[in-house]
Amino acid sequence: MKKISILLAEDDPNLGQLLKNYLIAREYDTTLVTDGAQALQVFRKDKYQLCLLDVMMPELDGFTLAKEIRALDPHIPVIFLTAKNLKEDVIEGFKSGADDYLTKPFSMEELLYRIEAILRRASGKQADPPATSYTIGKFTFDVTKQLLTYNDQSRKLTTKESELLELLCRNRNEVLERNFALKSIWIDDNYFNARSMDVYITKLRKYLSRDESVEILNIHGKGYKLLC
Amino acid sequence: MKKISILLAEDDPNLGQLLKNYLIAREYDTTLVTDGAQALQVFRKDKYQLCLLDVMMPELDGFTLAKEIRALDPHIPVIFLTAKNLKEDVIEGFKSGADDYLTKPFSMEELLYRIEAILRRASGKQADPPATSYTIGKFTFDVTKQLLTYNDQSRKLTTKESELLELLCRNRNEVLERNFALKSIWIDDNYFNARSMDVYITKLRKYLSRDESVEILNIHGKGYKLLC
DNA sequence: ACATAGACTTAACGTTCTTTAACAGGTTCA
DNA sequence: TGAACCTGTTAAAGAACGTTAAGTCTATGT
Numbered sequence: 001m002k003k004i005s006i007l008l009a010e011d012d013p014n015l016g017q018l019l020k021n022y023l024i025a026r027e028y029d030t031t032l033v034t035d036g037a038q039a040l041q042v043f044r045k046d047k048y049q050l051c052l053l054d055v056m057m058p059e060l061d062g063f064t065l066a067k068e069i070r071a072l073d074p075h076i077p078v079i080f081l082t083a084k085n086l087k088e089d090v091i092e093g094f095k096s097g098a099d100d101y102l103t104k105p106f107s108m109e110e111l112l113y114r115i116e117a118i119l120r121r122a123s124g125k126q127a128d129p130p131a132t133s134y135t136i137g138k139f140t141f142d143v144t145k146q147l148l149t150y151n152d153q154s155r156k157l158t159t160k161e162s163e164l165l166e167l168l169c170r171n172r173n174e175v176l177e178r179n180f181a182l183k184s185i186w187i188d189d190n191y192f193n194a195r196s197m198d199v200y201i202t203k204l205r206k207y208l209s210r211d212e213s214v215e216i217l218n219i220h221g222k223g224y225k226l227l228c
Numbered sequence: 229m230k231k232i233s234i235l236l237a238e239d240d241p242n243l244g245q246l247l248k249n250y251l252i253a254r255e256y257d258t259t260l261v262t263d264g265a266q267a268l269q270v271f272r273k274d275k276y277q278l279c280l281l282d283v284m285m286p287e288l289d290g291f292t293l294a295k296e297i298r299a300l301d302p303h304i305p306v307i308f309l310t311a312k313n314l315k316e317d318v319i320e321g322f323k324s325g326a327d328d329y330l331t332k333p334f335s336m337e338e339l340l341y342r343i344e345a346i347l348r349r350a351s352g353k354q355a356d357p358p359a360t361s362y363t364i365g366k367f368t369f370d371v372t373k374q375l376l377t378y379n380d381q382s383r384k385l386t387t388k389e390s391e392l393l394e395l396l397c398r399n400r401n402e403v404l405e406r407n408f409a410l411k412s413i414w415i416d417d418n419y420f421n422a423r424s425m426d427v428y429i430t431k432l433r434k435y436l437s438r439d440e441s442v443e444i445l446n447i448h449g450k451g452y453k454l455l456c
Numbered sequence: 457a458c459a460t461a462g463a464c465t466t467a468a469c470g471t472t473c474t475t476t477a478a479c480a481g482g483t484t485c486a
Numbered sequence: 487t488g489a490a491c492c493t494g495t496t497a498a499a500g501a502a503c504g505t506t507a508a509g510t511c512t513a514t515g516t
Contacts, residue, residue: 194492195493202494205494218493221492
């Protein structure tokens with residue numbers, strides 16, 4: 001299956017690199033540029049399936065850029081990344097044809113969620129959720145229904161429990177880095193959110209304790225690894 | 229099929245043009261005027277099916293304008309565009325017969341949904357409803373007739389029930405954000421309206437409970453997701 | 457005008473989810 | 487070994503949500 005290609009235009013080098021890494025980790029073929037002019041240039045050369053554009057950029061702002069891009073490819077999905085409380089911008093953004101927008105700060109989960117939603121809509125197919133479910137030892141984990149099942153006994157997980165368990169499953173038998181998980185689910189990787197995550201790890205361990213072969217292992221200073 | 233005609237009165241040229249373009253892109257036959265006097269003049273000449281009026285306008289303010297317009301056509305739907313924190317104005321606006329209002333800044337999606345909802349209500353008694361309907365598990369939901377059907381058994385939904393269910397359907401298997409739903413249906417996203425929305429979620433869940441495969445899932449702190 | 461019914465809101469109370477606090481161990485490295 | 491940091495666990499606090507019932511309003515018909 002061919003990878004989805006994303007053009008990411010973000011002038012903040014830190015955020016840009018961060019986003020690029022996350023998207024690549026999620027199997028999106030991502031190209032990062034740091035200003036609008038460059039974005040247009042790159043877009044002309046190669047085709048992309050989705051654009052992620054920061055609104056505030058030097059040389060060429062996101063809105064104008066979107067118009068130019070739309071002139072080249074009227075149907076390409078565009079998502080804007082915008083600073084908070086710039087709702088006026090949002091309006092103008094929709095005019096130039098954004099399919100969606102995110103106000104900073106946002107979590108990776110949210111970004112990925114919207115990307116998937118838009119691609120789903122763009123591909124014409126209606127409905128059909130990915131119906132993702134994982135097998136964890138003797139457990140079955142239905143992500144969309146947030147249901148963890150063991151021998152016909154089901155437990156309804158909370159939103160956060162479910163999000164964390166999904167990340168663990170996605171990276172099973174390899175290290176899920178703390179910061180990655182925090183940025184993905186909690187937006188901020190500060191002290192309190194880190195402690196909150198610890199609490200959820202404890203909860204998940206308790207839920208999964210019925211199957212001895214399943215274990216959430218801590219990798220000191222790095223993160224967690226789901227063994228199963 | 230003939231286009232819906234909208235009279236848009238907005239004195240800010242940027243916003244006005246923006247709105248006009250967007251509405252035209254959405255197949256609404258839109259006329260833009262930049263002050264109230266002009267609006268009245270144009271309205272006398274041609275008939276419109278909906279009015280979008282800015283409250284703060286030179287020459288003739290939106291409220292007075294609405295009264296004049298209503299004198300000419302008592303049943304035409306009117307939506308006010310108003311700056312925030314002008315609650316007094318809002319109240320007076322409803323007295324002069326607004327069907328709805330939007331506080332700036334607002335998103336295009338919100339405006340569009342409001343227009344559709346109002347036109348639907350206005351045309352309720354007339355003929356040829358577009359008959360948009362959704363299939364929700366074993367249910368059928370006729371949006372224009374506000375009818376939820378299960379095995380030949382139909383339940384007539386109230387306006388709010390219907391509007392909320394429509395938003396859920398439109399975003400099925402995706403998160404419908406609380407704030408978006410509140411601003412789209414209840415106008416204000418304050419505490420009380422949020423609680424009111426909770427009540428409606430309970431109602432809808434009860435109506436839909438006959439099909440086990442259908443579920444309105446809460447995403448804590450974000451919104452609801454209709455699974456089906 | 458009055459009564460009635462239906463729709464919507466507000467109130468009240470209970471439950472669940474998430475975060476924060478508090479305390480107890482662990483790991484690393486100088 | 488001891489200081490600094492990281493992790494495990496439980497409990498409590500705070501916020502969000504679920505549900506039912508009572509209140510308010512509006513429209514409608516007599």
